[in-house]
Amino acid sequence: MAVAGAVAALALLPVAYLVVRASEGGWSLVAGTLFEERTGRLLVRSLGLAAAVTAVCAVIGVALAWLTVRCDLPGRRAWRVVAALPLAMPSYVAGFAYVSTFPDLAGFWGAFLVLTILSYPYVFIPVAAALERQDPALEEAARSLGDGPVRAFQRVTLRQVRPAAATGSLLVCLYVLSDFGAVSLLRFDSFTRVIYQAYRSSFDRRPAAVLGCLLLVFTLGILVAEARTRGRARYFAPGGGGVPRRPELLRLGRARWLALALPAAVVGLALALPLATTLRWLAESVQAQFDAARVWGAAGRSVAASSMGAVLAAAAAVPVALLAARHRSRAAGVIERSAYVGHALPGVVVALSIVFFSVRFLNPLYQRLPMLVFAYLVLFLPLAVSSVYGSAVQAPPALDEVARSLGRRPLSAFRTVTAPLIAPGVAAGAALVFLTCLKELPATLLLGPTGYETLATRIWSSTSTGAYGDAALPALILVLVAAVPTWALTTRLSRRP
Amino acid sequence: MNAVDCAGVTKSFGPVRAVRGADLSIEKGSLTAVLGPSGCGKTTLLRIVAGFERLDAGSVAVFGSVVAGPGAHLPPERRQVSIVPQGQALFPHLTVAGNVGYGVRRGPERDRAVAAMLELSGLARLGDRMPHELSGGQQQRVALARALAPSPALVLLDEPFGSLDAALRAGLRADVAAVLRASGTTALLVTHDQEEALSMAESVAVMRDGVIVQHAPPHEVYRRPADLWVAGFVGSANVLPGRMAGPDRVDCALGRCAVAEGGPGPLVDVVVRPEQVQLVAAGGSPGGAEGVVEDRQYFGHDALVRVGLEGGATVLARLSGAAPLPPGARVSVACPEPVLVFAPANAGA
Numbered sequence: 001m002a003v004a005g006a007v008a009a010l011a012l013l014p015v016a017y018l019v020v021r022a023s024e025g026g027w028s029l030v031a032g033t034l035f036e037e038r039t040g041r042l043l044v045r046s047l048g049l050a051a052a053v054t055a056v057c058a059v060i061g062v063a064l065a066w067l068t069v070r071c072d073l074p075g076r077r078a079w080r081v082v083a084a085l086p087l088a089m090p091s092y093v094a095g096f097a098y099v100s101t102f103p104d105l106a107g108f109w110g111a112f113l114v115l116t117i118l119s120y121p122y123v124f125i126p127v128a129a130a131l132e133r134q135d136p137a138l139e140e141a142a143r144s145l146g147d148g149p150v151r152a153f154q155r156v157t158l159r160q161v162r163p164a165a166a167t168g169s170l171l172v173c174l175y176v177l178s179d180f181g182a183v184s185l186l187r188f189d190s191f192t193r194v195i196y197q198a199y200r201s202s203f204d205r206r207p208a209a210v211l212g213c214l215l216l217v218f219t220l221g222i223l224v225a226e227a228r229t230r231g232r233a234r235y236f237a238p239g240g241g242g243v244p245r246r247p248e249l250l251r252l253g254r255a256r257w258l259a260l261a262l263p264a265a266v267v268g269l270a271l272a273l274p275l276a277t278t279l280r281w282l283a284e285s286v287q288a289q290f291d292a293a294r295v296w297g298a299a300g301r302s303v304a305a306s307s308m309g310a311v312l313a314a315a316a317a318v319p320v321a322l323l324a325a326r327h328r329s330r331a332a333g334v335i336e337r338s339a340y341v342g343h344a345l346p347g348v349v350v351a352l353s354i355v356f357f358s359v360r361f362l363n364p365l366y367q368r369l370p371m372l373v374f375a376y377l378v379l380f381l382p383l384a385v386s387s388v389y390g391s392a393v394q395a396p397p398a399l400d401e402v403a404r405s406l407g408r409r410p411l412s413a414f415r416t417v418t419a420p421l422i423a424p425g426v427a428a429g430a431a432l433v434f435l436t437c438l439k440e441l442p443a444t445l446l447l448g449p450t451g452y453e454t455l456a457t458r459i460w461s462s463t464s465t466g467a468y469g470d471a472a473l474p475a476l477i478l479v480l481v482a483a484v485p486t487w488a489l490t491t492r493l494s495r496r497p
Numbered sequence: 498m499n500a501v502d503c504a505g506v507t508k509s510f511g512p513v514r515a516v517r518g519a520d521l522s523i524e525k526g527s528l529t530a531v532l533g534p535s536g537c538g539k540t541t542l543l544r545i546v547a548g549f550e551r552l553d554a555g556s557v558a559v560f561g562s563v564v565a566g567p568g569a570h571l572p573p574e575r576r577q578v579s580i581v582p583q584g585q586a587l588f589p590h591l592t593v594a595g596n597v598g599y600g601v602r603r604g605p606e607r608d609r610a611v612a613a614m615l616e617l618s619g620l621a622r623l624g625d626r627m628p629h630e631l632s633g634g635q636q637q638r639v640a641l642a643r644a645l646a647p648s649p650a651l652v653l654l655d656e657p658f659g660s661l662d663a664a665l666r667a668g669l670r671a672d673v674a675a676v677l678r679a680s681g682t683t684a685l686l687v688t689h690d691q692e693e694a695l696s697m698a699e700s701v702a703v704m705r706d707g708v709i710v711q712h713a714p715p716h717e718v719y720r721r722p723a724d725l726w727v728a729g730f731v732g733s734a735n736v737l738p739g740r741m742a743g744p745d746r747v748d749c750a751l752g753r754c755a756v757a758e759g760g761p762g763p764l765v766d767v768v769v770r771p772e773q774v775q776l777v778a779a780g781g782s783p784g785g786a787e788g789v790v791e792d793r794q795y796f797g798h799d800a801l802v803r804v805g806l807e808g809g810a811t812v813l814a815r816l817s818g819a820a821p822l823p824p825g826a827r828v829s830v831a832c833p834e835p836v837l838v839f840a841p842a843n844a845g846a
Contacts, residue, residue, distance in 0.1 A: 394589070396586070398582045398583075398584070398586040399586050399588060401547070401549050401573065401580070401582065401586075402579075402580060402582060402586050402588075402643075403588075403599070404548070404549075404572070404573040404574045405547055405548070405573045405574070405576070405578060405579045405580045405600075405644075405653075406574075406579055406599055406600025406643070406644075406647060407574045407575075407577075407600050407647060408574055408599075408600075409572075409574055413574075416599075417588055417590075420590045421589065421590055
């Protein structure tokens with residue numbers, strides 16, 4: 001209990017300090033920053049981008065899910081796995097690929113394209129899972145009540161996947177608002193890019209803190225608004241138990257070759273084009289001279305820092321998730337929300353808050369590795385908690401009690417019963433956090449020790465200076481390393497009942 | 498020496514007083530059932546004996562040594578009290594043999610103890626299975642075997658058959674009682690099912706609102722319930738208002754009946770079990786009351802018949818054997834056996 005509370009408090013402390021720091025300039029500075037004309041435009045631009053990307057992602061995600069789960073799309077099983085993979089593609093790698101190939105894309109349309117093709121899996125994955133779980137009896141009941149196939153799909157099937165689609169869209173929206181890599185490489189002035197510039201370019205860092213707070217208010221506000229508007233209808237799998245029957249696949253006939261165009265185009269834009277571009281730049285840079293040792297060093301540091309973040313976050317998640325699982329009624333909602341809060345905290349803002357916090361209170365640690373790992377912990381703890389929570393509910397306290405009554409001390413009971421049961425969730429949480437740390441850019445930029453170059457910062461700095469050839473090898477290594485946990489996680493996800 | 502002595506056990510959860518001074522002694526080697534409706538505090542009492550909850554007042558002793566009392570709380574792992582929890586709670590990551598051997602000290606003895614326990618429980622060939630590969634009844638046996646394997650001083654069974662369907666339950670009850678007797682282990686069973694308590698246990702403690710209201714052998718709880726509430730809870734009962742007509746006679750809607758034990762006052766509630774009621778077709782009157790059959794439920798081995806009496810009261814009669822009387826038939830009703838009388842429940846009205 002105490003451990004869980006301490007973990008939560010530790011994770012929230014820097015963010016709280018950000019608010020303190022922002023208010024240090026007094027009301028005039030806060031008001032001056034907030035009511036500046038530039039800030040208004042910034043808001044419109046950021047929210048406009050988020051809205052546009054979310055809308056298109058919702059359409060693509062639902063359509064792809066329907067095609068791959070309910071239609072006889074050629075190779076639909078393979079598409080289901082491949083269509084989830086863009087999640088592993090860091091936005092700055094895709095940004096690098098597009099800006100280096102089509103320099104004219106820079107600006108809104110570039111950011112829109114890149115963020116859309118990278119974040120539609122947030123909708124696709126849960127909707128596909130919901131469609132898969134759906135009992136065909138529901139649709140059959142609608143048919144027997146006089147609906148045609150199309151109408152039954154609209155009135156019943158689509159309604160049933162709406163919560164999954166809404167949740168996914170929420171994640172897309174939060175992701176777009178907090179993305180830093182794509183918008184800064186594609187030179188679109190959204191919140192995160194402006195905050196970073198405000199921090200880097202001036203000695204007075206308070207405006208950056210004020211803007212950071214503003215962004216935080218917006219992401220958390222979206223989260224709250226979504227929770228409020230959520231409908232009260234319940235979406236239960238009908239009783240009776242057992243595995244639901246598989247619905248019959250819709251025959252697309254000749255249209256199925258046309259239908260293939262959607263997954264092919266999306267995957268082509270999200271995976272094939274960035275990879276091809278990266279390989280092309282790699283081929284060119286091999287002819288020139290490039291510093292292989294430097295790249296391998298960066299790869300080593302990426303893996304090291306991400307591993308530390310993953311291990312720490314997974315370990316810290318255990319007491320929190322166990323506590324939540326054992327007081328389910330109150331905590332379940334909080335845990336579910338906290339997973340979104342993790343997505344809602346933009347990396348730039350959290351990194352900034354930790355910079356302020358460590359400069360003021362932990363100066364010896366400022367720009368040292370422990371601070372970077374701590375930033376990873378704050379950012380990705382919720383991801384780890386929601387992953388561990390899933391398996392913690394499989395280890396109810398009754399098992400622990402039985403172990404105690406059979407003569408085991410508390411630690412021994414934990415080691416022999418609880419630990420083996422939550423191990424899969426802890427491993428999945430660690431893999432997820434590892435993947436996310438690996439892709440993380442702004443915290444690494446702001447908090448990495450001087451000269452501590454990782455794959456992410458190397459790609460970013462090379463691309464920002466137009467040295468595209470230097471970005472190619474790190475980008476390729478990053479995508480290959482990230483593919484490993486992604487593959488493990490998606491196959492695990494699709495196997496889940 | 499008793500296996501368990503609970504004295505004045507009290508436990509509150511916030512404002513809710515779950516157990517309010519419960520006294521319960523359990524004889525060594527016996528199977529005792531704590532019977533009560535849901536929410537009566539029986540599970541809390543069991544969890545206090547197991548050591549999962551700390552009591553607020555009172556004490557619990559196991560074989561003479563105090564395990565819980567004022568300022569004393571022995572952790573569950575040192576009590577030698579094992580439990581078969583609701584829903585079994587088998588360790589899902591261990592095989593059947595792994596589950597059964599969990600509480601036995603590592604060593605050559607363990608394999609032998611596990612094998613013997615599996616044999617005793619009729620699980621001999623299932624040692625390598627995983628819990629989810631077993632049927633509900635088999636899981637139940639594994640949970641019991643796991644609890645018995647370390648040779649505990651006491652086994653607690655918390656609604657052990659609650660998650661099983663009715664058809665399985667009856668057979669399993671007999672098996673579980675047999676395994677417990679064969680191992681000679683003292684057992685405490687908590688249940689809300691009166692049939693389960695009466696058929697399995699050697700003594701039944703009826704619990705209500707956090708206290709034990711009667712503790713006696715099953716036939717005595719049924720035949721001589723401590724009060725009107727217990728009479729209604731441990732079996733179905735016709736409750737009829739009556740007036741004492743002498744020290745061992747009572748007048749009620751069934752006419753004049755013999756009283757098993759002296760009445761508490763002139764006005765009483767008379768308890769007549771349905772199987773005590775006799776019905777004959779009208780005319781062949783046994784000297785009781787007249788009535789009309791209103792409804793009947795036929796079960797094969799017997800039938801339950803509801804009769805509306807001329808005075809306005811209705812009684813249930815359980816009839817075995819012969820074809821039940823059809824609804825609308827006129828009947829004569831009587832109760833030749835001695836009946837129970839209690840102070841009226843609604844004495845004020």
